[in-house]
Amino acid sequence: MNRRILVSAVIAIAVMGMIAGCATGGASFEKVSDNPVILIAAFGSSYETGQKNLEDFDSAVRGAFPDSDVYWGFTASFIVNKLEKQGVTTLFDRQVPIIKIGDAFNYLKDKGHENVVVINFLNMVGAEYREVLDTPTSGLNVKYVHPLLYYPENIQNAVLALVPQFGDPVDTATIFCAHGNEKELQFNAELIQIDNYLRENYDNTYLAVMEGTPEFSRVKEEVLSNPDIRKVQFIAFMLTFGDHMSNDVMGDEEDSFKMQLGLPAEITDGMASNPAMQKLFIDRARIVYSQFME
Secondary structure, three states: OHHHHHHHHHHHHHHHHHHHHHHOOOHHHOOOOOOOEEEEEEOOOOOHHHHHHHHHHHHHHHHHOOOOOEEEEEOOHHHHHHHHHOOOOEEOOOOEEOOEHHHHHHHHHHOOOOEEEEEEOOOOOOHHHHHHHHOOOOOOEEEEEOOHHHOOOHHHHHHHHHHHHOOOOOOEEEEEEEEEOOOOHHHHHHHHHHHHHHHHHOOOEEEEEEEOOOEHHHHHHHHHOOOOOOEEEEEEOOOOOOHHHHHHHOOOOOOOHHHHHOOOEEEOOOHHHOHHHHHHHHHHHHHHHHHHHO
């Protein structure tokens, strides 16, 4: 009789343990996926329009890699600090934590991840890119997708991704608007190549920067000296539509690009929302991701 009671008690305890495991979602048996995770390293944005651009890219990446977790790390500490002061700690409908790039790798390690694909969601090989590469990654196996214009073929590919948004060259000047760098001019080399490519292959189509070269003053002179040009199509050659596009290009102050030209003007959205531009990053990410599967 005592033996029957003992056996019954053991069975009861086992059943209760199984029920408890189900009730907690089996948390004690949860295992981090072996699939690589994706960390998108980006400058960031405090503008709603810019954040929407980033969310569009987030959706595209998650759609391309449905079996991997996707995280974000931001290089612009001042933007992260600004959002924190506003009480904003997450982004997008799915509530992605806002993390500085310097903290992102430790965050992933603390969550038990090991293999990481970093998408440098940047246009240029500049200071932000260096910051990502210089961030310590000990304890992780990290592989990188480089910025858009790191790859020489993307001089042409980036233009082709934006061609459907060009204006009619008969009466419209199409102007790519990029940030540029006036302190380290070598970072403008690819932008100069794009400007040359546009001029060689498309009528009344140029690139101008807010800092450095190619200068807007040259484009302004060419546009205003052409009597056939009656309007302007600005192409936002930045991943997010934020302060620069809103004010430096389309602002109502006299020094904005729009006001200096004095012509009717329209502008495109940030490139992060452009599916053809998203594909340029995602195709590279697929290649890097596959290296973990070899």
